[in-house]
Amino acid sequence: MAKENPRDRLHAGKTELAxxxxxxxxxxxxxxxxxxxxxxxxxxxxxxxxxxxxxELCVGDLAxxxxxxxxxxxxxxxxxxxxxxxxxxxxxxxxxxxLSDEHLEKILKESIxxxxx
Amino acid sequence: MAKENPRDRLHAGKTELAxxxxxxxxxxxxxxxxxxxxxxxxxxxxxxxxxxxxxELCVGDLAxxxxxxxxxxxxxxxxxxxxxxxxxxxxxxxxxxxLSDEHLEKILKESIxxxxx
DNA sequence: AAATCATATGATCCTATGTTCATATGAATA
DNA sequence: TATTCATATGAACATAGGATCATATGATTT
Numbered sequence: 001m002a003k004e005n006p007r008d009r010l011h012a013g014k015t016e017l018a019x020x021x022x023x024x025x026x027x028x029x030x031x032x033x034x035x036x037x038x039x040x041x042x043x044x045x046x047x048x049x050x051x052x053x054x055x056e057l058c059v060g061d062l063a064x065x066x067x068x069x070x071x072x073x074x075x076x077x078x079x080x081x082x083x084x085x086x087x088x089x090x091x092x093x094x095x096x097x098x099l100s101d102e103h104l105e106k107i108l109k110e111s112i113x114x115x116x117x
Numbered sequence: 118m119a120k121e122n123p124r125d126r127l128h129a130g131k132t133e134l135a136x137x138x139x140x141x142x143x144x145x146x147x148x149x150x151x152x153x154x155x156x157x158x159x160x161x162x163x164x165x166x167x168x169x170x171x172x173e174l175c176v177g178d179l180a181x182x183x184x185x186x187x188x189x190x191x192x193x194x195x196x197x198x199x200x201x202x203x204x205x206x207x208x209x210x211x212x213x214x215x216l217s218d219e220h221l222e223k224i225l226k227e228s229i230x231x232x233x234x
Numbered sequence: 235a236a237a238t239c240a241t242a243t244g245a246t247c248c249t250a251t252g253t254t255c256a257t258a259t260g261a262a263t264a
Numbered sequence: 265t266a267t268t269c270a271t272a273t274g275a276a277c278a279t280a281g282g283a284t285c286a287t288a289t290g291a292t293t294t
Contacts, residue, residue: 010181011211016172020182023167029233030167031160033225036232038158042252043151050140050147055133059271064127065137072253074272093261093270094128103231108150110227114220115153116146159282176241189283191242210240210291 058094175211
């Protein structure tokens with residue numbers, strides 16, 4: 001049986017395909033980027049991040065300002081913590097959270113700009 | 118029964134809370150931004166968008182370069198179409214897709230930059 | 235017109251995700 | 265130390281999301 005065409009059965013031109021394949025090359029980075037966007041795809045988490053971009057806040061205050069339960073916020077904070085996106089410290093009974101990734105805030109704010117245009 | 122404290126039972130200071138509330142004010146925009154990120158939270162869609170940022174491509178070629186089935190890609194393209202993020206035109210049997218939102222490419226590329234740093 | 239290529243769509247399945255509820259742990263205070 | 269406040273965590277539940285498979289539609293070619 002004869003071999004397939006080198007470009008398989010694609011319709012686009014060789015040059016275009018080369019350009020396309022080049023941009024898709026960094027698979028790992030693409031995957032990680034999608035994961036980062038996954039973090040930002042939930043309104044509650046977006047609100048938490050935005051809030052923390054303005055002030056260091058405890059769980060209860062966060063819950064209050066973003067309009068979710070303490071538990072829900074705590075769960076989301078754990079996700080953000082595990083990804084190294086927020087940091088926290090103890091202050092008595094309180095756990096004070098803050099942003100630990102400047103990228104995050106920048107990407108988020110830029111995107112909000114784009115969306116609200 | 119006595120009224121609650123004007124700041125409810127929050128721990129953060131008045132000024133900080135004002136700043137936080139201000140940044141959380143545009144609820145609608147925040148929701149839409151989260152939705153946009155939802156679109157970008159899937160590796161297949163990210164690859165499709167990246168590919169289309171380099172060339173106008175038909176469904177089959179897209180499927181080939183992103184490594185997914187024709188059907189899967191077609192479904193994802195419908196999602197992107199419904200959100201007005203891609204445009205398409207007929208060329209004989211082929212449906213040629215292209216990006217129709219410059220924002221998208223910009224946000225995506227910037228984020229990939231950040232992630233790969 | 236029949237067959238073939240390309241794309242689209244509907245249904246189904248499986249998995250991932252966010253919330254709530256109950257409960258546990260940590261820490262200050264009475 | 266017993267209680268109360270603040271946070272964390274586990275389990276269960278409900279929903280949404282993406283992939284596949286089968287099938288339908290569009291469009292060209294023989």
